[in-house]
Amino acid sequence: MARSSSLSGFLELLPSERIVELHVLDTLREVFERHGFASIESRAVETVDTLLQKGEVDKEVYAVSRIHDDAGSSSEAKMALHFDLTVPFARYVVENAGHLAFPFRRYQIQKVWRGERPQEGRYREFTQADIDIVGDGALPFRCDVEIAVVMARALEALQIGDFTLRVNNRKLAEGFYRAIGLTDAAAVLRAVDKLEKIGEAGVVAELTAKAGATEQQAQKALALAGIRTDDSSFAEQVRDLAEGAEDTELMEQGLAELAEVIDELRARVPGRAVADLSIARGLDYYTGTVIETVLSGHEQLGSICSGGRYESLASKGKRTFPGVGLSIGVTRLVSRLIGAELLTASRSVPTAVYVALRSDDQWGAAQDIADALRARGISAEVALSAEKFGKQIKYADRRGIPFVWFTDEEGRHEVKDIRSGEQAPADPQTWTPPAEDLTPTITRNV
Amino acid sequence: MARSSSLSGFLELLPSERIVELHVLDTLREVFERHGFASIESRAVETVDTLLQKGEVDKEVYAVSRIHDDAGSSSEAKMALHFDLTVPFARYVVENAGHLAFPFRRYQIQKVWRGERPQEGRYREFTQADIDIVGDGALPFRCDVEIAVVMARALEALQIGDFTLRVNNRKLAEGFYRAIGLTDAAAVLRAVDKLEKIGEAGVVAELTAKAGATEQQAQKALALAGIRTDDSSFAEQVRDLAEGAEDTELMEQGLAELAEVIDELRARVPGRAVADLSIARGLDYYTGTVIETVLSGHEQLGSICSGGRYESLASKGKRTFPGVGLSIGVTRLVSRLIGAELLTASRSVPTAVYVALRSDDQWGAAQDIADALRARGISAEVALSAEKFGKQIKYADRRGIPFVWFTDEEGRHEVKDIRSGEQAPADPQTWTPPAEDLTPTITRNV
Numbered sequence: 001m002a003r004s005s006s007l008s009g010f011l012e013l014l015p016s017e018r019i020v021e022l023h024v025l026d027t028l029r030e031v032f033e034r035h036g037f038a039s040i041e042s043r044a045v046e047t048v049d050t051l052l053q054k055g056e057v058d059k060e061v062y063a064v065s066r067i068h069d070d071a072g073s074s075s076e077a078k079m080a081l082h083f084d085l086t087v088p089f090a091r092y093v094v095e096n097a098g099h100l101a102f103p104f105r106r107y108q109i110q111k112v113w114r115g116e117r118p119q120e121g122r123y124r125e126f127t128q129a130d131i132d133i134v135g136d137g138a139l140p141f142r143c144d145v146e147i148a149v150v151m152a153r154a155l156e157a158l159q160i161g162d163f164t165l166r167v168n169n170r171k172l173a174e175g176f177y178r179a180i181g182l183t184d185a186a187a188v189l190r191a192v193d194k195l196e197k198i199g200e201a202g203v204v205a206e207l208t209a210k211a212g213a214t215e216q217q218a219q220k221a222l223a224l225a226g227i228r229t230d231d232s233s234f235a236e237q238v239r240d241l242a243e244g245a246e247d248t249e250l251m252e253q254g255l256a257e258l259a260e261v262i263d264e265l266r267a268r269v270p271g272r273a274v275a276d277l278s279i280a281r282g283l284d285y286y287t288g289t290v291i292e293t294v295l296s297g298h299e300q301l302g303s304i305c306s307g308g309r310y311e312s313l314a315s316k317g318k319r320t321f322p323g324v325g326l327s328i329g330v331t332r333l334v335s336r337l338i339g340a341e342l343l344t345a346s347r348s349v350p351t352a353v354y355v356a357l358r359s360d361d362q363w364g365a366a367q368d369i370a371d372a373l374r375a376r377g378i379s380a381e382v383a384l385s386a387e388k389f390g391k392q393i394k395y396a397d398r399r400g401i402p403f404v405w406f407t408d409e410e411g412r413h414e415v416k417d418i419r420s421g422e423q424a425p426a427d428p429q430t431w432t433p434p435a436e437d438l439t440p441t442i443t444r445n446v
Numbered sequence: 447m448a449r450s451s452s453l454s455g456f457l458e459l460l461p462s463e464r465i466v467e468l469h470v471l472d473t474l475r476e477v478f479e480r481h482g483f484a485s486i487e488s489r490a491v492e493t494v495d496t497l498l499q500k501g502e503v504d505k506e507v508y509a510v511s512r513i514h515d516d517a518g519s520s521s522e523a524k525m526a527l528h529f530d531l532t533v534p535f536a537r538y539v540v541e542n543a544g545h546l547a548f549p550f551r552r553y554q555i556q557k558v559w560r561g562e563r564p565q566e567g568r569y570r571e572f573t574q575a576d577i578d579i580v581g582d583g584a585l586p587f588r589c590d591v592e593i594a595v596v597m598a599r600a601l602e603a604l605q606i607g608d609f610t611l612r613v614n615n616r617k618l619a620e621g622f623y624r625a626i627g628l629t630d631a632a633a634v635l636r637a638v639d640k641l642e643k644i645g646e647a648g649v650v651a652e653l654t655a656k657a658g659a660t661e662q663q664a665q666k667a668l669a670l671a672g673i674r675t676d677d678s679s680f681a682e683q684v685r686d687l688a689e690g691a692e693d694t695e696l697m698e699q700g701l702a703e704l705a706e707v708i709d710e711l712r713a714r715v716p717g718r719a720v721a722d723l724s725i726a727r728g729l730d731y732y733t734g735t736v737i738e739t740v741l742s743g744h745e746q747l748g749s750i751c752s753g754g755r756y757e758s759l760a761s762k763g764k765r766t767f768p769g770v771g772l773s774i775g776v777t778r779l780v781s782r783l784i785g786a787e788l789l790t791a792s793r794s795v796p797t798a799v800y801v802a803l804r805s806d807d808q809w810g811a812a813q814d815i816a817d818a819l820r821a822r823g824i825s826a827e828v829a830l831s832a833e834k835f836g837k838q839i840k841y842a843d844r845r846g847i848p849f850v851w852f853t854d855e856e857g858r859h860e861v862k863d864i865r866s867g868e869q870a871p872a873d874p875q876t877w878t879p880p881a882e883d884l885t886p887t888i889t890r891n892v
Contacts, residue, residue: 010489033796036827043456066561067507115512350479381482384586
C-alpha cells in the first residue's frame with residue numbers, strides 16, 4: 001500500500017486495495033440509502049470565513065489560491081479546502097434552505113483535507129462518510145436514536161469485527177455539574193477531558209483551581225466520568241452520586257435521552273453500545289448526545305465513528321437548523337484494515353473472464369464472445385495479442401481473474417477455472433460463473 | 447440547480463439532481479467494470495512541478511498551501527490541485543509501476559479544479575470520468591479501438607440522445623503533411639487548428655507565412671481538414687489529395703489505424719462515429735488516434751468526451767509507458783441535462799416507503815415494520831412524529847416517496863400509493879413495491 005512517496009500524508013491505493021475501499025463505500029451507501037438518507041456533495045472549497053466561523057482555528061487548513069492570479073481576482077473571497085463535512089453541510093443547508101424538505105436526512109461521502117503533520121494512520125487527505133438529520137427550528141430527539149442505529153448497522157454491514165459505540169450526553173454531564181453546584185460546565189469539561197493525559201490527581205487539581213470546585217465536587221465530577229454500563233442502569237449510579245441535589249432538571253433530561261439511545265441500540269443492534277460517561281468530544285459544538293466508536297483490537301486508531309447532536313450548527317437570521325450526525329473516518333479505518341491484511345480482495349480487476357486469443361486475427365471474434373458475456377453482466381476482457389496460452393493464463397492469474405476462455409479452430413468453446421485447473425465446454429450465450437466469482441470477493445481475517 | 451451563490455464557478459446540486467448525477471456515475475462505472483477496467487483514485491494535489499511538466503502552463507492551476515505555515519514546512523514541495531486526471535495517472539503509473547500489472551486498464555472518476563473565469567457551463571470544480579489503457583514499453587493499437595468502443599457504449603448506456611465520436615489520427619495528418627512536402631507538422635497543425643477562428647483565407651496565409659507552405663500545399667492541408675466520412679472511404683480521398691507523393695509511410699499507417707477504429711465502431715456501436723480529419727485536439731501530447739465527441743442538439747457544450755493515444759505520457763528512466771484514453775466531462779454534461787430538465791429524478795430521496803405514525807408511542811413498532819422492508823432491500827423511513835395523516839402524506843409527497851404505510855389500532859397494515867390514491871392491505875414481511883418504484887427512476891426528455 002501507499003507507494004506514493006512524493007508527498008507524505010497523501011494515501012493512494014493499488015487497484016486491489018481500491019476494490020476493498022470501494023466495497024466499504026458501496027456498503028455504507030447501501031445502508032444509508034436503505035434508511036432513507038439522500039446523497040449530497042458539497043464543493044471541496046469553502047471561504048476561509050466559513051471555515052473559521054466555528055472556532056476551528058486549531059485545525060490545519062489548506063488555503064487555495066489561483067497561481068496565475070490577476071488584478072480582477074483580488075476581490076475574490078479567500079478560499080480553503082474543507083477539513084470536515086459538517087461545516088460545509090451547515091453552509092449548504094442555509095444556502096439551499098428554500099429548496100430542501102425538512103427534516104432533511106442526508107449522507108455525504110467525500111474527501112477532506114487537513115494539513116496536519118503526517119504520522120502513522122493520520123492523513124492529510126482522507127474520506128469521511130457522514131450521515132445527519134437536520135430540522136427546521138426543531139428536531140425530535142428520536143433522530144439521535146435513529147442516527148446511532150443506522151451507523152451501528154452500517155458498521156455491522158462492513159463486517160470488520162467487534163466495535164462499541166460509546167454514548168454520552170452533554171445535558172447529563174452539564175446537568176450533573178450544575179446539580180452538584182459546579183456552574184462553569186465548560187471549565188469542568190475541559191479538566192475532565194484531560195483525564196488520560198494528566199491523571200485523576202491532575203484533574204482534581206485543575207477542577208479546584210480553574211472550575212471553583214471543592215475536593216468533594218471534584219471527586220464527584222471524576223466519579224461521573226467513571227460510569228460505564230451497557231444498559232440504562234447508569235441512571236441510578238448518576239442519581240446516587242447527585243443525591244441531595246435540587247436542580248436536577250437538565251441532568252434528568254440528559255439521563256432520559258441517554259437511556260433512550262442505549263435502550264434502542266440494545267434492542268436493534270445488540271451488543272454494540274455502552275453508556276460511557278467519560279465521552280466529551282472535546283469542546284465541539286455538541287449540545288446533547290455525543291458518540292465515539294472503538295474497534296476492538298484497534299483501540300489505537302482512536303474513534304472510528306464520532307458525532308452527536310448540535311442544537312444550532314446552522315442558522316439563517318432567526319431561523320436555526322438543529323441537527324444530529326455521525327461521521328466515519330473511512331480512510332484511517334480502511335488503510336488500517338488493508339495494511340494489516342484484515343480485508344483483502346480476491347482480485348485486482350473487476351474482470352471475471354479473460355478471453356484468450358488463439359491467433360491475432362481472432363480478436364474481433366473474441367470480442368463477440370466477451371460481448372455475449374458482458375450482455376449478461378459478466379465482466380470480461382479480451383487478450384491483446386495471441387501469445388502462448390501459458391502466458392495468457394499467467395496474465396489472468398497475476399490479476400486474480402478466475403476464468404480463461406478458449407475457442408479452438410472449430411469454434412468450440414471451453415472455459416478453464418485457473419484456480420482448480422478444471423476445464424469444461426461452455427456456451428458464450430448461456431455460461432455464467434458461480435455467483436461468488438461474478439465480482440471480486442472481499443476476504444475478512446478479522 | 448446551483449443555489450450556491452457564495453462562490454461562483456462551484457456547482458452544487460440539490461438532492462434530486464444529485465440522484466441524476468449518481469445515476470450517471472453509476473452507469474459509467476458499471477460499463478467500465480463490465481469491460482475489465484479497474485478503479486483507482488489519485489490524490490487531489492500534485493506538486494506544481496508535476497503539473498507544469500507537461501507544458502500546461504496555460505491552465506489556471508489552484509495552488510494549495512497550509513494556512514498555519516510553520517518554519518519546518520518551507521521545505522515542503524509546492525502543491526496544487528490537479529486540473530485533469532491524465533497527468534496524475536501518469537505520475538501514479540510511474541510511482542507504482544512495480545506493483546501494477548501491464549497492460550493496465552483503469553477508470554478514474556474524480557473531481558478536478560481549474561481557476562478559469564466562471565461562465566455558463568464552465569466550472570472551477572468538476573468531475574471527470576476517464577478510462578485509459580497503459581502499457582509497459584509497448585501497447586497494441588487495438589487498445590485504441592477498445593477504448594473508443596467502451597466509451598461509445600458508456601455514452602449509449604446513459605441514454606442522453608444522439609452523439610458522435612469524431613475520430614482522427616495524428617500520424618495520418620503529420621504523414622500527409624510530410625508526404626506533400628510540409629515538414630513542420632506542429633506549425634501546420636497550429637494553423638489548421640485555427641480554422642474556425644480565422645477562416646480558410648487566414649489559415650492559408652498562416653500556412654504560407656509560418657509553415658513554409660506554397661499556396662497549393664496550403665490548399666491541400668485545408669482540404670485534408672475538410673474530409674469527413676462515416677466509414678473508411680476517407681482513405682481514398684486522402685490518397686487522392688496526396689497523389690504523386692513518395693514518402694507516404696506514416697500517412698498510410700495513420701490511414702490504416704483510423705480505418706480500424708472507424709470499422710470496429712461501425713460494427714460494434716453503429717451510427718456513433720465519423721472519421722473527421724479536422725479534429726486536432728490542440729497541441730496536446732497525442733501521437734496517434736485523437737477523438738472528440740459532440741452531443742446532438744448540444745453542440746455548444748463542446749466536446750463531451752475527448753482523448754487519444756499518447757506514446758510516452760509517462761516515463762521512468764529509459765522505460766516508457768504508452769497509453770490511450772478518453773475522458774468524459776461529467777459535470778458540464780450533467781449540469782446541462784439537469785438544467786434543461788432533460789434528465790429528472792422521480793424523487794429527491796432513496797426512500798420507497800414512508801411508514802406513518804398513528805401515535806407517538808408507536809415509533810418503535812413502526813421501525814420494526816421499516817426494518818422488515820429494509821431487510822428485503824426496500825428503502826424505508828419512519829415518520830418522526832404522529833402528525834395528522836394528511837400532513838404525513840404531504841411529507842412523503844413533497845419528496846416523491848411513492849408509498850405510505852399505515853397500521854391501525856388492531857395492527858392491520860395497509861399501504862397507499864399516493865400517486866393513484868389506491869390503498870390495499872399489506873404484510874411487512876412480504877409486500878414489495880413494483881420494481882420501477884424500488885429506487886428513484888430517471889426520466890429522459892431527450
